[in-house]
Amino acid sequence: MRRGRTGVHGRGGAATLEICAAMHKNGVAACSPVDDAMTRPTTKPPLDILLAAPRGFCAGVDRAIQIVELALAKYGPPVYVRHEIVHNRFVVENLEKDGAVFVDELDEVPADAPVVFSAHGVPKSVPAEARRRKLFYLDATCPLVSKVHREAERHFAQDRHIVMIGHAGHPEVIGTMGQLPDGAISLVETTADAATVAPPDPARLAYITQTTLSVDETADIVGALRRRFPAIVGPKKEDICYATTNRQNAVKAIAARCDAFLVIGAPNSSNSLRLVEVARHAGQGPAMLVQRAGDIDWPAMAEVRTLGISAGASAPELLVEEVIGAFRDRYALRIEEVETASENVEFKLPRELRAPA
Numbered sequence: 001m002r003r004g005r006t007g008v009h010g011r012g013g014a015a016t017l018e019i020c021a022a023m024h025k026n027g028v029a030a031c032s033p034v035d036d037a038m039t040r041p042t043t044k045p046p047l048d049i050l051l052a053a054p055r056g057f058c059a060g061v062d063r064a065i066q067i068v069e070l071a072l073a074k075y076g077p078p079v080y081v082r083h084e085i086v087h088n089r090f091v092v093e094n095l096e097k098d099g100a101v102f103v104d105e106l107d108e109v110p111a112d113a114p115v116v117f118s119a120h121g122v123p124k125s126v127p128a129e130a131r132r133r134k135l136f137y138l139d140a141t142c143p144l145v146s147k148v149h150r151e152a153e154r155h156f157a158q159d160r161h162i163v164m165i166g167h168a169g170h171p172e173v174i175g176t177m178g179q180l181p182d183g184a185i186s187l188v189e190t191t192a193d194a195a196t197v198a199p200p201d202p203a204r205l206a207y208i209t210q211t212t213l214s215v216d217e218t219a220d221i222v223g224a225l226r227r228r229f230p231a232i233v234g235p236k237k238e239d240i241c242y243a244t245t246n247r248q249n250a251v252k253a254i255a256a257r258c259d260a261f262l263v264i265g266a267p268n269s270s271n272s273l274r275l276v277e278v279a280r281h282a283g284q285g286p287a288m289l290v291q292r293a294g295d296i297d298w299p300a301m302a303e304v305r306t307l308g309i310s311a312g313a314s315a316p317e318l319l320v321e322e323v324i325g326a327f328r329d330r331y332a333l334r335i336e337e338v339e340t341a342s343e344n345v346e347f348k349l350p351r352e353l354r355a356p357a
């Protein structure tokens, strides 16, 4: 597991052996698929943990954090970051300790400091303003979000109106809609919206989606759009990214076996919230979002014998270890990691950071 200057790197699933090693080192009795009932201390009640894999950091989040860390190393603090680089307070606070300064808008960035744009992407007006002010900027937009931006531009160039399926107010949606002039994209959040959206010409219509949506809900919305607009054009390959899809599938695979489910992530993280919903639909018990071990509702765990755990794409593995550690203090654990896909996606860093200082 790689750890950067902020100590937060490391992706779930891909680092299985290291996670196992860390757990053993920390006293967690065993991981997949070992039954360690014999080694459980008798003074603590037993608890089975099913650990979803893949979980946690995706390649886009990993790259975005690396960009800030490398910019700090290369240019020195302060490095300004427009918006949370990824949706996780722990990550943001660690970067702040190293000298990153998070701001809402470019007018808070001094002329002589580098600024990084977040993984969610930005409207075209943001780099345009940075160029106008001659700011040095690094774009940490995930390449899979940039791919959706290019799709939107292509449809627009072919004179199609675009329906974007996504959540109003999410930075990725603001960034994607901001690639085109006002009115070029209509936002649809639900199947009810799909039933009422009124494009100017139904024969020239395309749809794109936010990358971090529920796979199942999005399929329903796309189905509703297709029924109303048979000529609608969609992406060749899903806009919902590999990481979102894999994390949802991993949760689905274990939720039915769990009495309760914890997703480690932030309340403003779209993909973490979707994992909670998936766990609720596919499982039989409650599913809760926790940011840190301190958020665990211990009374709600009293009757739980099998607990599912996953983490959103912006939650570092350290926080998974912290949560497991809190359970280890109270229970005799048997941990089974259930891996439904392996991931080896990596994205190139911006050229400026690949070159020596």
Ligand code: SF4
Pocket: 058, 059, 060, 061, 119, 142, 143, 144, 145, 211, 212, 241, 242, 243, 244, 271, 313
């Ligand atoms: S969740 Fe998907 S789109 Fe978002 S940063 Fe990760 S890989 Fe990129």
